[in-house]
Amino acid sequence: MLDLPLIHAGKVRELYELSPDPQTGRERMLMVATDAISAYDHVLSPGIPDKGAVLTQLSQWWFDQLGDIVDNHVLTTDVPDEVPAADRARVAGRSVVVEKLAMVPVECVVRGYLTGSGWAEYQQSRTVCGIALPEGLRDGDRLPEPIFTPATKAELGEHDENITYEQMLETTGPELGAQLRDVSIEIYRHAEQVARERGILLADTKVEFGRRPDGTLVLGDEVLTPDSSRFWDATTWQPGERLDSFDKQFLRDWLVHESGWDKAWDTTPPPLPPHIVDATRQRYLDAYARLVGTAFVPTANTDRIAPMATVVVDVMPKPEILDPQGKAVTGALARLGYDGLTVRQGKRFEIEVDGEVTDEVLAQVADAAEKLLANTVIEQFTVRVEGSAQ
Structure with missing residues (x-):
């Protein structure tokens, strides 16, 4: 949320009160498209990175195509001065100033x-x-x-x-x-x-x-x-x-x-797996590119309004190490007739990050993994991001 008077927060969009236009006196609002996505009247999690910016900019392109048919509500795509400095970068490209209707x-x-x-x-x-x-x-x-x-x-x-x-x-x-x-x-x-x-x-x-x-x-x-x-x-x-x-x-x-x-159940849908998030995002990008004729270029920092990201630490024994659990499973498989299969058992840690996943945050996670999550004498680990555009 922005530090502005909130008019309405919908499934995927937020409306904020702005002061009237100083020249025309028309009432104005700031419309911000988030990266949230809904289906069957449920808001799903996580969101789709860059989605809000794609929808905002594609809508603007269509408004231009339809100008001879009907007026539209857009006054400017510039971020207004009333948006606090701390919020300006993260709404750029995904917000428009519109007239109140x-x-x-x-x-x-x-x-x-x-x-x-x-x-x-x-x-x-x-x-x-x-x-x-x-x-x-x-x-x-x-x-x-x-x-x-x-x-x-x-x-x-x-x-x-x-x-x-x-x-x-x-x-x-x-x-x-x-x-x-x-x-x-x-x-x-x-x-x-x-x-x-x-x-x-x-x-x-x-x-x-x-x-x-x-x-x-x-x-x-x-x-x-x-x-x-x-x-x-x-x-x-x-x-x-x-x-x-x-x-x-x-x-x-x-x-x-x-x-x-x-969809007939009165329950929240399950989280979207990373491959569904990525494939959905690509469909939005493909639609934009096919229609507009140029590839979508994210505005700096537009991904900062995306939902919470998950940093994953995958820990595995080093190649020369056969851990006791893996050794036991390997022996059991051999007795069942599955020859030639060697199992090494690893661990997965999910760390939720509230805000932007920067290089500094990833470095902190790696440091924490080395000190607490992995025994670096016999194990190695990788750090990766899920649910984020990074």
Whole structure:
């Protein structure tokens, strides 16, 4: 958290109060994207290094592409003077100053392809959010036309809920509702074409809007990122068979199919293993590079807002040492018929580090390992970092 008045801390984003713009008098906020990641309405641990900066900078690129369609809430990407000096470096690249809007309490979802919750509903009723679709569609098929399928906005720990257009109008009224639908579809059509030219299929996306005091509709929050959209690789797309994603569906699939956790349980999902963190991060970087046309370059110190890192010390007997436990296991294996297998038994220590893992911190861990964790006469050790961009 920053030493500023906190307005709201969401699943992956924090909003802070700023003083009004001295020239226009418009109310302002600082929006900071963290490296946290959520799935099935749970915030997972650890976060994805650089994720907040990738989403912030990719959103800014998309806001520029959509400037002829709708205004957006960004006032500047410069870190404002009100941010304390101690915090400025760690929010650079992942924060934007935005105008305060009266947010419309609706998720504006546009689908150009059938998948996800839409596919689940289609299999039951041949509809998505009350919209009738043709027979015979497969998971991943492109729809004849993009469809507008709004959803309620959920608080932390609650579920987004798909609703019909008519249900949305009960909240927005007919005039605003029609405007939300039309602008959302126009955004999708333009973005889908831009993405397709870069080898990415935009299956669906979620956008959010607010209104200025004069009623002007303004695009807010993030836009067309791997967190708010479903991106597929156009070169491998095979409806009904293969839908390689650049978004966090990869992480969702691990949770549901490999982690041992059931999304129907009222329990916290397990920690993400390092290989899932690394692979998810790479998908965010790949999406950014494919869309923007250049590789993402982390801003200095953007990883400092990442969740707690784990420094691991692996201790093993030296090559010439056969420890008693390893010798016993080696003998047992031989008696079972597993000849030629020699076991040396090591140890693993996990040390949690609150803050940035610097060279100084790693040196301290190595010193502690040499004095306490390893018998350096007969053992050797290595120090490595998990759950961090380092």
